[in-house]
Amino acid sequence: MILQTLAVAFFGLVAVWFSIVVFRTKSMVRSALALLGAMVALGLLFLALEAEFLGVLQLMMMATEMSVMAIFMVMFMMDPGGLGQMEMTHQKKLSLVAGIVGGLVAALLALLVDWGALVQAQNLDMPERQNYNLGMEIMGRSMLIFETAGVTILVSMIAGTLLAIVSRTQTTEGQE
Amino acid sequence: MAGLSALAILAILGPLVAIGLILLLRSPRWSPYLALVGAVAGLCGALLGLWAKAGDAIPGTLVLPGLPNLPLRLIISPTTSLLSTVVAMVSFLVMLYAVGYMQEEAALPRFFAEMSLFVAAMQLLVLAGDWLLIIVGWELIALASYLLIGFWYERPGVRQAATRAFLTTRAADFGLYIGVFALVSQTQTSEIAPTLEVSGTAATVAGLGFLLAAIGKSAQIPLQGWLQDAMAGPTPVSALLHSATLVAAGPILLLRVYPVLNGSVLIIIGIVGGVTALLTGLTALAQVDLKRMLAASTSSQLGFMLLALGAGSPGAALLHLVFHAAMKSSLFLGAGIFQHKYHSTNFSEIAAKGGGRAYPPVYLCFVIAGLALAGVPPLAGFWSKDAIIAATFASAQAWLFTPLVLLGTLLTGSYVGRALRLLWPKPESISREVNANKSAVSGWMLTGLVSLTGLATTSGLLVKPIGQLVGQEIPENGLALVLGLAVALVGLLVGWFELIGSFWQRLAQGNFRLDDWLKVLLVQPVLLLARVVSRADGWLHSGVLGVGRTGLNMARRVAGFDSRLHGAVVLTGRAGLDLARLSRQTDERGIDRLIAWMVRNIRLLGGRVRELPSGLVHQELLLTAAAVILLLGLILISR
Amino acid sequence: MITLIIALLVGAALFGIGLYGVLSQTNLVMIMMGVELMLGAALVNLVAFWRFLHPGAYSGQMFFLIIMVVMALEMVVGFGMALARFRAKGSVEMEEAVELKG
Numbered sequence: 001m002i003l004q005t006l007a008v009a010f011f012g013l014v015a016v017w018f019s020i021v022v023f024r025t026k027s028m029v030r031s032a033l034a035l036l037g038a039m040v041a042l043g044l045l046f047l048a049l050e051a052e053f054l055g056v057l058q059l060m061m062m063a064t065e066m067s068v069m070a071i072f073m074v075m076f077m078m079d080p081g082g083l084g085q086m087e088m089t090h091q092k093k094l095s096l097v098a099g100i101v102g103g104l105v106a107a108l109l110a111l112l113v114d115w116g117a118l119v120q121a122q123n124l125d126m127p128e129r130q131n132y133n134l135g136m137e138i139m140g141r142s143m144l145i146f147e148t149a150g151v152t153i154l155v156s157m158i159a160g161t162l163l164a165i166v167s168r169t170q171t172t173e174g175q176e
Numbered sequence: 177m178a179g180l181s182a183l184a185i186l187a188i189l190g191p192l193v194a195i196g197l198i199l200l201l202r203s204p205r206w207s208p209y210l211a212l213v214g215a216v217a218g219l220c221g222a223l224l225g226l227w228a229k230a231g232d233a234i235p236g237t238l239v240l241p242g243l244p245n246l247p248l249r250l251i252i253s254p255t256t257s258l259l260s261t262v263v264a265m266v267s268f269l270v271m272l273y274a275v276g277y278m279q280e281e282a283a284l285p286r287f288f289a290e291m292s293l294f295v296a297a298m299q300l301l302v303l304a305g306d307w308l309l310i311i312v313g314w315e316l317i318a319l320a321s322y323l324l325i326g327f328w329y330e331r332p333g334v335r336q337a338a339t340r341a342f343l344t345t346r347a348a349d350f351g352l353y354i355g356v357f358a359l360v361s362q363t364q365t366s367e368i369a370p371t372l373e374v375s376g377t378a379a380t381v382a383g384l385g386f387l388l389a390a391i392g393k394s395a396q397i398p399l400q401g402w403l404q405d406a407m408a409g410p411t412p413v414s415a416l417l418h419s420a421t422l423v424a425a426g427p428i429l430l431l432r433v434y435p436v437l438n439g440s441v442l443i444i445i446g447i448v449g450g451v452t453a454l455l456t457g458l459t460a461l462a463q464v465d466l467k468r469m470l471a472a473s474t475s476s477q478l479g480f481m482l483l484a485l486g487a488g489s490p491g492a493a494l495l496h497l498v499f500h501a502a503m504k505s506s507l508f509l510g511a512g513i514f515q516h517k518y519h520s521t522n523f524s525e526i527a528a529k530g531g532g533r534a535y536p537p538v539y540l541c542f543v544i545a546g547l548a549l550a551g552v553p554p555l556a557g558f559w560s561k562d563a564i565i566a567a568t569f570a571s572a573q574a575w576l577f578t579p580l581v582l583l584g585t586l587l588t589g590s591y592v593g594r595a596l597r598l599l600w601p602k603p604e605s606i607s608r609e610v611n612a613n614k615s616a617v618s619g620w621m622l623t624g625l626v627s628l629t630g631l632a633t634t635s636g637l638l639v640k641p642i643g644q645l646v647g648q649e650i651p652e653n654g655l656a657l658v659l660g661l662a663v664a665l666v667g668l669l670v671g672w673f674e675l676i677g678s679f680w681q682r683l684a685q686g687n688f689r690l691d692d693w694l695k696v697l698l699v700q701p702v703l704l705l706a707r708v709v710s711r712a713d714g715w716l717h718s719g720v721l722g723v724g725r726t727g728l729n730m731a732r733r734v735a736g737f738d739s740r741l742h743g744a745v746v747l748t749g750r751a752g753l754d755l756a757r758l759s760r761q762t763d764e765r766g767i768d769r770l771i772a773w774m775v776r777n778i779r780l781l782g783g784r785v786r787e788l789p790s791g792l793v794h795q796e797l798l799l800t801a802a803a804v805i806l807l808l809g810l811i812l813i814s815r
Numbered sequence: 816m817i818t819l820i821i822a823l824l825v826g827a828a829l830f831g832i833g834l835y836g837v838l839s840q841t842n843l844v845m846i847m848m849g850v851e852l853m854l855g856a857a858l859v860n861l862v863a864f865w866r867f868l869h870p871g872a873y874s875g876q877m878f879f880l881i882i883m884v885v886m887a888l889e890m891v892v893g894f895g896m897a898l899a900r901f902r903a904k905g906s907v908e909m910e911e912a913v914e915l916k917g
Contacts (some may be wrong), residue, residue, distance in 0.1 A: 001818075004818060005817055005818045005821065008818050008821050008822055008825075009821050012821060012822065012824070012825030012828075012859075013825075015825060015829065015855075016825060016828045016829065016832070019828075019829055019832045019833070019852050019855075020832060022832075022836065022848055022852070023832070023835065023836045023839070023840070023845075023849075028842075028844070028845070031845070031848065032848070035848050035851060035852070038829075038852065038855065039851075039855060042855055042858065042859060045822070045825070045859065045862075046858075046862050049822065049862050049863065049866045050866060051862050051865065051866060051876070051879075053876075054862060054876060054879050057880075057883065058858070058883075061883060061886075061887070065851075065886070065887070065890055068890070068894075069844065069847075069848070069890070072844055072894055072897065073844055075901075076842075076843075076844060076897060076901050076906075076907050089839040089840060089841060090794060090839065090841050091794060091795070091798070091838065091839065092839050094798060094838065095798070095834075095835050095837075095838030095839035096835060096839070098798065098801045098802070098805070098834055098835065098838055099831045099832060099833075099834045099835025099836075099838070100831060100835075101805055102801065102804065102805050102808070102830060102831050102834045103827050103828055103830055103831020103832070103834070104827075104831070105805055105808040105809055105812060106808060106823075106826070106827035106830050106831070106856075107823075107824055107827035107828070108812060109808065109811065109812055109827075110820060110823030110824055110826075110827055111820065111824075112812065115816070115819060115867070115868065116868070118816055118819065118867045118868070124866075124870050125870065125871075130873075130876075133873045134873050134876045134877070136873070137873035137874060137876070137877050138877065138880075141874070142874065142877045145877065145881065146877075146880075149880075149881055149884045152884070152888065153884060153887065153888065156888045156891045156892060157891060159891075159892070159895065160891040160892065160894065160895040162895075163895035163896065163898060163899045164894075164895060164898045164899075166902065792909070793846075793909045794838055794839075794841075794909060797837055797838055798838055801834055801837075801838060
């Protein structure tokens, strides 16, 4: 139990530290990698919280997602290496206030709410049982939600591809 | 002894570990030495394996855990350990030379890592006891050679040369797959030894497949062109590629599968080899570039090996393979030094700037290696070439093979003689530039060159031991000895005095290009077909036009009917319009005014609200965030 | 108890940092990074709630999956927009996106 608390605290700190780095560094590629670090730390945190499947899922998803993000960084930035010391922020003070206030309110909520009796580790399902139960949940009660999510993903994939393709009429108009 | 022979795996592991360390350190200073240490470790492993297996008829097998039910085997037999020793020895000396040659290059870690990969892959191919490993090694040397030929990828033409080499050899690799599938499907095992007992149609198919693979890899007719383009790589690469590694893979493969090859396949192999030896010999005779001449000569010498195989004497082929490795690599190293000194490999440019004698030790080595290649006693090439000639005498197709091999020997002598003559200009013409450039030849390069030349000189003593070692009879014949020597000397004289006119020059210089054949066989029929199709298209077009015209006529007739209908419609329409005008006037007076008043007011309101959102994403997001925080605060208060 | 609080605090911190990033960054891709962080905070909270409050209710894990889907969708739509915008304007700086004004 102590070990779990320590692990959660450690990975949580790592995640927070990495996410601060995301907005502190000038280099865009570096901030994408820092975000990857934060997400990996979160995945490890989930593992420490004994949600094995979710932890592994997080690790795998984020590894690909962040590498895609890094590629886009390089594509879209005038200065992905952050060499020009260009200012990339605006309304900094307001945002800082909003961020701190939002975080503080959320933290206060976490501290002040009475969470009731907690479940001890002994009552937790084993990982394979967890997977089984999650599968039953997906294929049973939550089937409709899951299918909706699947169709939504498909639609967004198609939409994303359509957005990404240069339409032929557009280019010819551009040339004329 | 089994334990000792297992050490032969060092031959693969040495270079592999070197790659790992080079890529880990990425230090331009240390990577040459790491590669050298890896090559030395490989050489030690190969020598240990050879020593352990000398006089041991039973091959040692090393079973590595592979996939379930599919173990990977290495085989350490006298033949494989001999070949592995040759590969390790040549690659070590070439690596030694490369340390000097590549001194001024920038991408040293890349170069030496690729070289080590090349050597490791070749050792894997040589020592493989399993078809799976053979395929892996075969593919890896193709990859490594692609990388190495394209090493100077920023220079013009280099990438095309690398791609051409890769595609040609890969296309021919199709044959290897056919052969392997034919054998494995017959025997249900991937171990090599049992599959070699296959006979009948499967054996013929497999043999032809392997022959195709060997033709591609060893640059035989008609796929010989890529080897000359491959000269675009650095010279140590050419030396390695042309002697013990890439091109030698073809004969090595055929040597390994020799028991499967039946009579008809052997004859085809012999014919391919003989024709290659002749045609590429002519190509070599016509070349104006030193390295390209050596490349053509490599094809020609590999043709000799295939010819020996076809004549039924794997021993002679193996002997020539081993000796050729030493001779050709030393020739290339010599050429590389000239290239460094004169910044060109063109014969006339080298001659204009002082030629071979401007730097006697190198020229001497070049002469020795060249004479060895031509077959002058007591140098190495003499013994192996005579073994091949004797083998053709003994074969059933002596009437076909003997003239081929003798002509080939004549040509070898001629192009060697011509090259030596072209590199021989007078010493007076040594320019200052060359003297100033003396530093271009470093101790590393000379050491490699001299050691390899030494090997080429003395390895003639090893004919008997090698024959005993691999348990193959090396053919001998007194008449062959005399004939071979006579032909070689005549060839040398012919080449030295340039007795060959320009008759062959133009044909051979183009390397009997496959492109032209392609043009005749493929391009012209395709063009013809295209013309036929286009004519058919014309007919189709006029047909469509005819249909269109009929349609137009019909449309015109329909239009006449239409205009009559139109008049009736217009009459009805006018009555409708009158009705509409009436209803509009009532509308404008009453309802419209009300609507206009409402619109005006809503617009006013909208204008006020419009000033709030700025259209800038971040400012609107800030509003959203404020709302979210407000909500959270509400939850906090009302908890 | 303390573990739950720690996890929730981590979530709160991530949320605050993500909010700051979303509001302060000028680049569309960087804004998306902030959104990712905020969604990550939601993930932390969900897992913590599932683990310490209702380990038998697998709709918690289901919710996690849905949020993950939302993250992926956000990436797709965001990058699609970024691509279209980059093609049209040559930049994904949001300061220049004034034509959103009605």
